[in-house]
Amino acid sequence: MAVRNTEKGLKVKESILKETPDAKVDVMELDLSSMASVRDFAAKYRSSGLPLNILINNAGVLSPHFKLSKENIELHFVTNHLGHFLLTNLLLETMKTTSYEQNTEGRIINVSSEGHRLSYSGTFSDYINNESSYNSVYAYGLSKLANILHANQLARLLKEEGVNITANSLHPGFIDTELFRGHSIFSVICNRILSYVIKDVSQGASTTCYLALHPKVKAVTGEFFSNSNLAQPSSRAKDEELAKELWEFSLGLTS
């Protein structure tokens, strides 16, 4: 478990071990909004010699206010996309080695959202650090659009390279989590209006677990899922040119 708050992570580890005493769980510190922290985490992971079969890029924020990270990048973009982008790139060799040595399929899963449909219409570089045009729903949407484009571009590159690793993205459903903390309008909508369709945390984790573990999705790559089924993302999310542009832009910001 890669977490920014290790105290919280250790509590989760304890609860997992209570239910499954022989589970092997490591808790390591990772702040996805800091490229320095991502590099530090990846270096520690690589030097641990641990294999890596499945990488779930799940962390996310939804902030009502415009905020910049320590390295001066807008908080949604850096936490929800860029941190995962760099992490995935830095762990890819470990995944390839694991897949080759164990003769297993590696899987990369980006947790996106139906919210990707509500996003700015211009290019990524136009918006990410532009405070004057900031809108929290659109900023979140742009980062969730990036999750899908990232998985799709990764899927194409891995296919071209001929490695046994898939990359997919998903909408987990509307879930009763801490995502909406600090966002009073969303909290009200979720608590009252959406209370009949909202998922609990285990229901909300099911599509992620399906993509991570189910034999039915063997070799399926570059797809978007919802309710453990193939789903159609927006046309922008399927735009190959936009995916390439995002890839180059993200490389520029992380190199």
Ligand SMILES: NC(=O)c1ccc[n+]([C@@H]2O[C@H](COP(=O)([O-])OP(=O)(O)OC[C@H]3O[C@@H](n4cnc5c(N)ncnc54)[C@H](OP(=O)(O)O)[C@@H]3O)[C@@H](O)[C@H]2O)c1
């Ligand atoms: N809830 C929904 O209805 C919904 C709908 C569609 C998509 N999603 C997506 O589902 C994913 C999980 O969100 P959630 O609903 O479970 O929200 P959540 O309860 O707020 O969980 C988000 C997790 O991300 C972690 N996180 C935030 N910033 C981080 C950082 N800088 N570095 C490392 N970890 C960080 C949080 O850590 P802390 O515990 O330390 O805060 C928390 O564990 C997100 O990608 C979200 O966009 C959620």
